[in-house]
Amino acid sequence: FIAFMGDAELDEGNIWEAIADQATQGLGNVTWVVDFNRQSLDRVVPGVKVHQWQVQFLAAGWQVIEVKYGRKLQAKFKEEHGEDLRAWIDAMPNEQYQSLFALKGEELRQRFLEGAPEGAKAAVAGVSDEDLAPLVKDLGGHDLASMLEAYRQADATTDRPTVIFAYTVKGWGLPSAGNPRNHSALMSTEQVNEMRARTQLTMATEWDRIPEDTAAGRWCNARAQHLERPRPDGHLSIAVPERVETRSPSKPISTQEGFGRIVTSLSRDEAVAKYLVTTAPDVATSTNLAGFINRAGVYSPDEIRDWNEDDPMLKWSQHPQGQHIELGISEMNLFLLLGQLGLSWDLSNQPLLPIGTVYDPFVCRGLDAFIYGTYSGSRFIIAGTPAGVTLAPEGGAHQSTITASIGMELPGVTFIEPGYLGALDWLLCDSLQRIASGETDSSAYFRLSTRPLDQAPFEAARTRLGEKVLRRQVLAGGYRLHDAFAARPDLRESNAPVVHLAASGAVIPEALAAAAELADEGVAAHVVDVTSLDRLYAAWRSGLAAGVRSASVPAYPLILREIFPEKAPVVTIHDAASHAMAWIGSALGVPAVPLGVDKFGQSGSVSELYELFDLTSGSIVNAALAALALE
Ligand SMILES: Cc1ncc(C[n+]2csc(CCOP(=O)(O)OP(=O)(O)O)c2C)c(N)n1
Ligand SMILES: [Mg+2]
Known part of the structure; x- marks a missing residue:
């Protein structure tokens, strides 16, 4: 497993969270290559952080490989005064080094040797103006032989992951190479043409595949075949059961x-x-x-x-x-x-x-x-x-x-x-x-929640709706948990005003209690347990989207028709931000009062907080009356 990453990306904390975890230790088949150009988006990264990063990788048990200089510079370091030259480049501030890339000839030599010790000056005294620029820029990340050597070392180490810091120049080979503002620099047409000529491409050939009859082409093909794998064959030959618990416990459970x-x-x-x-x-x-x-x-x-x-x-x-x-x-x-x-x-x-x-x-x-x-x-x-x-x-x-x-x-x-x-x-x-x-x-x-709920209302709904319908509706996103008319036929006979209480999760008991209080006040309140807001919303949305695309009357989903059969105002109740359920009013085309938690950080008992956020049965009753008044 090989990953390439930018050096400035190493500032993201999630990288360090990942390598610090014991679970990632000892991964001998992992190699990371850091494109170490010491540039980010905005700037040349000040005060190279490489040492700190390397120590962090080492502490996490990684092998750290640095590919700093290419072969030209390495050869030069071996000549007379070579060590002085290496010390001079090593010590040079990042910003100064990067600023050399835009320069040529005498200008480059002057900037490079500004403040340099005699040894470093002597080391490049015999280097022609023409050769100086490629020498100064000769970094290991652009030197294939140096990189191959690093990859070999990474492959040979099988008991821990490897990170390779490959020193590079951002924008290598482009006119903007090393320029602090090169992150989003575009080349002019002339510059593109010049580069085409230099790389022996034409407009007609620049997107061609590598010819298959060349060594590179054959290698690419072999890799493609090696990496190709059959698509998973559709499904596992296992059947997950429809359910694993046989009946609801008699005690409340969260x-x-x-x-x-x-x-x-x-x-x-x-x-x-x-x-x-x-x-x-x-x-x-x-x-x-x-x-x-x-x-x-x-x-x-x-x-x-x-x-x-x-x-x-x-x-x-x-x-x-x-x-x-x-x-x-x-x-x-x-x-x-x-x-x-x-x-x-x-x-x-x-x-x-x-x-x-x-x-x-x-x-x-x-x-x-x-x-x-x-x-x-x-x-x-x-x-x-x-x-x-x-x-x-x-x-x-x-x-x-x-x-x-x-x-x-x-x-x-x-x-x-x-x-x-x-x-x-x-x-x-x-x-x-x-x-x-x-x-x-x-x-x-x-x-999910830690609040234990009495399971009896669910069993009552199972008896009323039947196992099959209940399961289908639960999976589709909601079902009518409490039917006001089934519980109190007199409300139907007296043509009582109707309201829907749609609740999700932990707050369902408050909705049920509110429904009972509303019945006593002559209001028929049905309670819908919304098991998946997402599925209900997606069903509504897809009908609308089809209508929008074909400029026709949008289809209305069966599940919403089933669980909200009467056109009546709705109160939504959620132990979450009130807006998540607020769309239900629009879907039903009725007045809606969304209740939920729109503030953060209060401590107290559950009942104190439900009081604070209008999630008690009393508040739900008031919300239902408000919704009816809006009708
Ligand atoms: C998480 C994230 N934050 C910010 C950005 C914007 N962004 C794109 S590239 C970049 C600089 C990356 O620098 P580096 O990792 O050194 O890569 P280089 O461009 O030098 O190769 C930034 C900040 C982003 N793409 N992703
Ligand atoms: Mg960078």
Whole structure:
């Protein structure tokens, strides 16, 4: 695995997070080449940082190779006064060295030797004006023989990764070479023509492939054949079950705890288990992965003795067959790893079902790698938990409010936020099945909570709707959890005003309580459990988009018709920023009052915070009356 990178890119912290993690140590088949031109976008990088960087790589256990000077300079260094010349160039400030590239002849000699010791002056005294410029610019990164030697050394080292610092000139061979403003410099037509002539190309041939009957052409072909691999054959020959939990527990349970149970149960399914890989940035146990880890072990290239093997709660048994990869506290590394695990099928013919966990607020810390992973077509499951303000007693910093929008807006990722174990079970198994089927864009982001919910309302909905309809609707993004008319037929008979309460995740109990209070006030309030805002939105959007493209009446999705059959105002309730659900009013063409968490950082009990953000049943009742008044 070879990666090329710019030197200024080494300022990005995620590079150092990655190389510092134990999980990346000992990777003998990894080589990084740093294009060490000491220029970034804005400037010549002051005070070369190479020493600091090299020490950092060494400390992380890497082999560091420096390819600084080309063969011309190396030969010169061996001549009389050569060492003085080397010392002079080594000590020269970066900016001064780079400024030489624009100069020629006597001007170059003067600038190069400004303040130089006698030895360095003597070393180049016999070099003609014509030869001086190529000599001064002779850096190792442009010298093929020096680079090949470095690659050989990298290949020969198989117990650790290698980084090669290849000294180069930015814009090598162009008129703007080394110019501090060359990052976005364009060449004039004349300059392009001159370069064409110099490289023996014409406008007719400049995009030609390398002729196949040359040594270079044959080599390119051989490499292409070597790298080509058959496309994965469509789907895994495993069937992920529709669900793994047989019935809802009688005690209240949170989605986070339910998630842990489901993943553990999946590890008992022989067909599925061997493909499962979990990972977490030091939050595996606090996100309920312990049950899985106890069964599947922790990955380590070598077997490591477990000194706490008698602990009945957690067996941290580390060995080469372990299926959990533990990371340090770096959400960036979590998503980098998930991104790669989710491509292992495409890149290494190894299908996997990768599942990561992260504290939901810290999704934002790994967002860059999350986006890149999905951009490159990776498929994985991420559980963000706990989410929202339900961890409020622990303090304001562990709250996530904007993540629902992030999940909805990320292409290639389906955002899912169930409230009940039965729904989570179907949705998680279905998401794994989609990955196992090789479906594109099949990553899923589950936003989960630590708030235990009584499961009885879900079982009531199962009885009312039937298993088949309920599962279909849960997977499609929502179902009617509470039917006001089924519960209170008198409301239908009295032609009571109707309102929809659409809620997602942890706040569903407040919506149900509000519906009961509203019934007592003569208002029929139906409660919809929105299991995937993303799927509902996508269904609505795709109908609209088709209408826009064909200038015809947009199709209206079946799922919205099914779960909001009456045209009535809606209140949306979410332990997340209120805007994420606010579009539902537009979709239904009705007045809407969105409730949610639009401030950040308050600490308190859950009920205190729900009070503060108008998420209590009383506030929902008032919001419903306001929505009816807007009608
Ligand atoms: C994450 C990120 N931040 C900023 C930029 C804008 N940018 C593009 S190139 C560049 C400078 C890169 O310098 P270096 O890595 O040394 O590469 P060089 O151009 O010298 O080869 C910057 C800041 C970017 N592309 N990506
Ligand atoms: Mg650079």
